[in-house]
Amino acid sequence: xxxxxxxxxxxxxxxxxxxxNQPGFIEHDPISIPHRFRQRQDVExxxxxxxxxxxxxxxxxxxxxxxxxxxxxxxxxxFITQHHDEDLKKLLGFCHRTFCxxxxxxxxxxxxxxxxxxxxxxxAFLSGATQRERLENFHDLFFSLEDAPQRTRKHxxxxxxxxxxxxxxxxxxxxxxxxxxxxxFGLWTRLPMAELVCPIDVHVERQARQLGxxxxxxxxxxxxxxxxxxxxxxxxxxxxxxxxxxxxxxVEEKY
Numbered sequence: 001x002x003x004x005x006x007x008x009x010x011x012x013x014x015x016x017x018x019x020x021n022q023p024g025f026i027e028h029d030p031i032s033i034p035h036r037f038r039q040r041q042d043v044e045x046x047x048x049x050x051x052x053x054x055x056x057x058x059x060x061x062x063x064x065x066x067x068x069x070x071x072x073x074x075x076x077x078x079f080i081t082q083h084h085d086e087d088l089k090k091l092l093g094f095c096h097r098t099f100c101x102x103x104x105x106x107x108x109x110x111x112x113x114x115x116x117x118x119x120x121x122x123x124a125f126l127s128g129a130t131q132r133e134r135l136e137n138f139h140d141l142f143f144s145l146e147d148a149p150q151r152t153r154k155h156x157x158x159x160x161x162x163x164x165x166x167x168x169x170x171x172x173x174x175x176x177x178x179x180x181x182x183x184x185f186g187l188w189t190r191l192p193m194a195e196l197v198c199p200i201d202v203h204v205e206r207q208a209r210q211l212g213x214x215x216x217x218x219x220x221x222x223x224x225x226x227x228x229x230x231x232x233x234x235x236x237x238x239x240x241x242x243x244x245x246x247x248x249x250x251v252e253e254k255y
Contacts, residue, residue, distance in 0.1 A: 009211050010234045016245035021181045025244070030054050030061050031174055031183065033069070040187060041077035044121040044175065045111060047185075049076075051171035052155060055097050064096040068104070080111045103152040110142055122188040125172065131195050132159045132221065135168055159221040169224065170199040173240050183244075196240045198228045203250025204243065 026032050034047035050065045071090045072079035079087065091108065092101050114124060124141055128134035139158035142148075157163035177193055178186030198204070200219050204227075208214035213230040216223040231239035 005212070006233055009213070012211070012249075013234065013242045013245040016248045017241055020244040020248040021179070021183055021241065023182045025183055028058055028062075030058060030065065032062060033065050034174065034185065036074075037076075039077060040120065041115065042075070043185060043187060045076040045080065047174050048121065048171060049107075051167050051174065053096050053099055054167055054170065061096075068094055068096075077115070080108055081115050083108070083112075099155055102149055103155055106145075106147070106149055106152050109147070110145060113145060120188070122175070122190060125188075126190060131197050132225075134191075135165055136160045138168070162220045164200050164219050164221055164224040165197070166199045166201055166224075169197045169240075170243075172196055173199065173243060177238070177240065179238075179241070193238045193240070194232070194236060196228075197224050198231055198240045198243050198246075200224055200227060201247070201250075204246040207246040207249040 026035055030050040030053075031047075033050035034043045037043050037046055046065070046069060049068055050061070053065055053068075054061050069076060071094060088105060088108070091104050094101050094104050114121070118124070125134050125138050127137040127141070136158050139153075139156055139160070142156050143153055157165040157168055159165060172191065173196055174184050175188045176186065176191045176196060177184035178189075200208070200214075200223060205214065205219055208227050214223060214227045216226050228239050231242050235241060
């Protein structure tokens with residue numbers, strides 16, 4: 001890609017980044033869920049559910065995750081670490097698309113197990129020299145418990161299966177990106193922003209192709225790496241900030 005093309009693309013994306021990376025974006029996006037909390041672990045847990053259940057229309061996602069957290073008395077960290085078996089009955093019957101109570105109960109079980117020895121979920125994402133390795137190792141760690149249901153594996157993507165890992169990458173953007181705009185949290189400081197991988201949803205894919213930032217015909221892990229590599233040409237230290245811009249452009253075009 002020529003320097004003049006990069007300059008034009010950067011100008012377009014910077015303008016949209018500034019427009020969408022501001023507090024007004026929060027209300028209608030799943031990131032509004034973790035913004036309801038102040039305790040670090042509540043933000044991490046509610047953010048994980050909000051990101052991994054981000055299928056379909058945003059109002060539906062927000063409604064379903066709100067329901068899930070109400071079943072945990074709107075205190076997810078306390079519920080997960082201090083619940084008794086009787087309390088788990090509150091979770092029965094929850095379902096969003098193909099994520100149902102069997103999956104939810106395993107998530108709760110794994111989170112309780114993990115927080116017994118760790119103060120932050122960031123620790124679960126630190127193993128590996130590359131972002132691909134970190135996501136693969138997180139997936140393996142998440143399903144390392146003896147009673148992990150096979151059906152639940154589809155709800156945590158991994159590059160090992162070729163997935164673009166859109167939801168996990170979005171979660172990491174929320175937790176890792178640091179700026180003064182108030183949307184992303186910047187809670188985690190041991191994962192560098194420069195190594196994050198851009199989430200690809202239908203809006204991001206469409207705009208990335210139109211701008212020449214994505215050529216790979218299928219949306220898989222290699223496509224996510226290709227897009228992110230091109231975004232690093234625009235901002236090598238914070239490439240995934242353009243997720244705001246590409247998503248916003250896609251929404252504008254849709255409506």
